Amino acid sequence: xxxxxxxxxxxxxxxxxxxxxxxxxxxxxxxxxxxxxxxxxxxxxxxxxxxxxxxxxxxxxxxxxxxxxxxxxxxxxxxxxxxxxxxxxxxxxxxxxxxxxxxxxxxxxxxxxxxxxxxxxxxxxxxxxxxxxxxxxxxxxxxxxxxxxxxxxxxxxxxxxxxxxxxxxxxxxxxxxxxxxxxxxxxxxxxxxxxxxxxxxxxxxxxxxxxxxxxxxxxxxxxxxxxxxxxxxxxxxxxxxxxxxxxxxxxxxxxx
Amino acid sequence: xxxxxxxxxxxxxxxxxxxxxxxxxxxxxxxxxxxxxxxxxxxxxxxxxxxxxxxxxxxxxxxxxxxxxxxxxxxxxxxxxxxxxxxxxxxxxxxxxxxxxxxxxxxxxxxxxxxxxxxxxxxxxxxxxxxxxxxxxxxxxxxxxxxxxxxxxxxxxxxxxxxxxxxxxxxxxxxxxxxxxxxxxxxxxxxxxxxxxxxxxxxxxxxxxxxxxxxxxxxxxxxxxxxxxxxxxxxxxxxxxxxxxxxxxxxxxxxxxxxxxxxxxxxxxxxxxxxxxxxxxxxxxxxxxxxxxxxxxxxxxxxxxxxxxxxxxxxxxxxxxxxxxxxxxxxxxxxxxxxxxxxxxxxxxxxxxxxxxxxxxxxxxxxxxxxxxxxxxxxxxxxxxxxxxxxxxxxxxxxxxxxxxxxxxxxxxxxxxxxxxxxxxxxxxxxxxxxxxxxxxxxxxxxxxxxxxxxxxx
Numbered sequence: 001x002x003x004x005x006x007x008x009x010x011x012x013x014x015x016x017x018x019x020x021x022x023x024x025x026x027x028x029x030x031x032x033x034x035x036x037x038x039x040x041x042x043x044x045x046x047x048x049x050x051x052x053x054x055x056x057x058x059x060x061x062x063x064x065x066x067x068x069x070x071x072x073x074x075x076x077x078x079x080x081x082x083x084x085x086x087x088x089x090x091x092x093x094x095x096x097x098x099x100x101x102x103x104x105x106x107x108x109x110x111x112x113x114x115x116x117x118x119x120x121x122x123x124x125x126x127x128x129x130x131x132x133x134x135x136x137x138x139x140x141x142x143x144x145x146x147x148x149x150x151x152x153x154x155x156x157x158x159x160x161x162x163x164x165x166x167x168x169x170x171x172x173x174x175x176x177x178x179x180x181x182x183x184x185x186x187x188x189x190x191x192x193x194x195x196x197x198x199x200x201x202x203x204x205x206x207x208x209x210x211x212x213x214x215x216x217x218x219x220x221x222x223x224x225x226x227x228x229x230x231x232x233x234x235x236x237x238x239x240x241x242x243x244x245x246x247x248x249x250x251x252x253x254x255x256x
Numbered sequence: 257x258x259x260x261x262x263x264x265x266x267x268x269x270x271x272x273x274x275x276x277x278x279x280x281x282x283x284x285x286x287x288x289x290x291x292x293x294x295x296x297x298x299x300x301x302x303x304x305x306x307x308x309x310x311x312x313x314x315x316x317x318x319x320x321x322x323x324x325x326x327x328x329x330x331x332x333x334x335x336x337x338x339x340x341x342x343x344x345x346x347x348x349x350x351x352x353x354x355x356x357x358x359x360x361x362x363x364x365x366x367x368x369x370x371x372x373x374x375x376x377x378x379x380x381x382x383x384x385x386x387x388x389x390x391x392x393x394x395x396x397x398x399x400x401x402x403x404x405x406x407x408x409x410x411x412x413x414x415x416x417x418x419x420x421x422x423x424x425x426x427x428x429x430x431x432x433x434x435x436x437x438x439x440x441x442x443x444x445x446x447x448x449x450x451x452x453x454x455x456x457x458x459x460x461x462x463x464x465x466x467x468x469x470x471x472x473x474x475x476x477x478x479x480x481x482x483x484x485x486x487x488x489x490x491x492x493x494x495x496x497x498x499x500x501x502x503x504x505x506x507x508x509x510x511x512x513x514x515x516x517x518x519x520x521x522x523x524x525x526x527x528x529x530x531x532x533x534x535x536x537x538x539x540x541x542x543x544x545x546x547x548x549x550x551x552x553x554x555x556x557x558x559x560x561x562x563x564x565x566x567x568x569x570x571x572x573x574x575x576x577x578x579x580x581x582x583x584x585x586x587x588x589x590x591x592x593x594x595x596x597x598x599x600x601x602x603x604x605x606x607x608x609x610x611x612x613x614x615x616x617x618x619x620x621x622x623x624x625x626x627x628x629x630x631x632x633x634x635x636x637x638x639x640x641x642x643x644x645x646x647x648x649x650x651x652x653x654x655x656x657x658x659x660x661x662x663x664x665x666x667x668x669x670x671x672x673x674x675x676x677x678x679x680x681x682x683x684x685x686x687x688x689x690x691x692x693x694x695x696x697x698x699x700x701x702x703x704x705x706x707x708x709x710x711x712x713x714x
Contacts, residue, residue: 048329049317051559051561058559059558059562060306063310066305066641103301103302107303113328113333114331
């Protein structure tokens with residue numbers, strides 16, 4: 001009797017769980033550019049790290065990486081790592097929104113607890129710290145092609161490209177972030193802080209996303225302010241190579 | 257009522273085995289993520305230092321996370337981040353709810369005064385081993401919780417319940433009011449929170465001849481600081497168990513049953529806190545029908561240039577919360593100020609408290625000092641990403657039974673090296689600045705104490 005009751009209870013609870021959990025899709029919204037509302041949210045949620053004046057000098061900024069990269073972003077200099085625009089240019093609003101939503105693994109938590117409207121308001125406010133946002137219209141890069149099936153041949157091709165494009169100098173032959181340049185301590189970010197290349201075998205270290213499209217975007221845009229360059233010119237005309245390389249890197253994470 | 261859950265024999269072996277397994281899995285190379293180990297770090301996929309100056313000290317971001325009931329500052333993310341919805345309740349991965357702290361002191365050396373009968377210098381191996389399990393997080397939007405249980409293997413192997421509370425947050429608007437109900441640590445939002453020492457908080461160790469105020473207290477336990485200490489010799493809880501003069505009590509208690517309200521209704525610059533506690537040093541039960549209450553205000557300054565400062569003041573009003581020799585009820589109250597300055601690598605903080613006992617039996621006034629004070633000043637420097645150095649000064653101007661009470665002054669030096677942000681190796685030395693004054697009081701008989709410690713959070 002007890003077994004029957006338990007089965008009924010588990011079935012009901014499980015069914016309800018599936019029903020409710022399937023309905024948690026975040027609504028999309030149009031950008032809300034209310035700067036003053038964004039300022040209030042920024043001061044509550046962001047200023048403790050990024051500073052009240054956006055210089056990345058909030059009272060908690062130093063502790064995350066005291067003597068090495070990466071510290072909180074300085075919004076007043078217009079230098080952004082995570083973009084879908086060409087190297088050296090400003091990010092799109094969508095790029096800033098994506099970073100606020102997803103966070104940066106290891107360094108910045110996700111602020112998806114803010115509503116989409118609130119996140120767009122924060123984007124609008126962050127842009128007021130740098131006048132260049134009013135003068136420049138960032139140009140979005142186009143990630144050519146579409147993901148290639150992750151076959152053994154594709155992964156092998158990507159591995160060869162990893163060597164040919166000199167990725168191993170920083171990331172190491174095993175892609176664990178221990179390349180000879182890194183080991184020599186020669187890598188610094190734009191503020192002069194020692195920076196370590198990502199361990200590409202550790203999914204929590206991927207700061208700009210772990211989908212094939214995220215990886216290709218990172219290869220094409222580079223990470224401004226860090227030693228990670230843009231490979232846009234090298235990949236021009238060889239777009240498939242970017243997808244092969246992405247397949248190889250995903251294989252390091254056990255994703256085929 | 258006996259408060260502790262007994263745990264002996266196979267239970268202790270099981271907990272030890274669990275600790276060993278968790279220790280091994282916390283070693284470098286055994287976990288996929290080198291930094292994000294404890295539950296909040298796992299949940300938000302960040303390293304410990306996002307919230308900590310260096311674990312366990314909170315940095316300003318961690319303080320705001322704590323104030324908001326374990327939600328990101330300025331958000332109500334308790335109901336959505338990394339969650340599966342089950343109606344109004346949201347569930348999380350179990351590893352995002354549960355964490356463990358494991359502490360062991362490989363070597364401890366206590367140097368006692370030679371002129372105390374029976375006193376000998378002691379070097380002990382694996383003197384203290386502690387396993388603390390805690391579970392914390394959010395149940396749904398603006399509803400948080402925390403519970404921790406500790407086993408101190410070297411003393412009793414009991415499993416002791418520590419804090420256990422539910423919090424209801426952002427009542428009336430963002431940051432207007434947060435309520436905690438249950439077994440709470442009242443000083444959590446004060447400039448110098450009691451339960452965040454650099455070393456794991458340890459109970460005093462007493463050697464033969466046993467006695468609460470005898471000559472053989474070997475661990476002065478300055479980790480809580482003299483300002484947080486009870487300060488009086490010859491006081492007892494409501495079960496007539498002695499309250500040690502250096503035990504953290506009243507507003508600075510590590511845990512008391514009660515209700516607490518705090519918030520920042522006027523912005524980040526001002527925090528208020530008000531609460532009601534049982535105040536009777538009881539783990540369970542509520543014999544102190546009259547209750548204690550307290551109020552605290554904190555003023556925060558600066559949000560830029562890697563600088564922040566705050567100034568706090570509190571008043572704690574005791575109400576028949578203590579007993580003295582003979583069993584009479586007295587009221588023990590405390591008033592204090594604290595301040596903290598952080599600038600890049602420097603963390604400087606301190607507090608000063610005055611304790612008063614009222615309602616003393618008239619016959620005791622000639623033999624009992626009803627006022628005591630304590631001061632704690634500490635500074636820590638982040639020397640490298642992995643190394644923290646600290647220096648601290650504690651002075652206790654003790655009160656209580658005049659024939660027993662002795663004031664104490666200790667200087668402490670410590671270094672803490674982080675193998676990873678969740679694994680720390682520590683050394684600490686405590687020097688009694690007044691041992692030359694002689695005498696058999698516990699404030700005098702300990703000349704120097706050297707402690708090594710390994711702490712792991714996972």
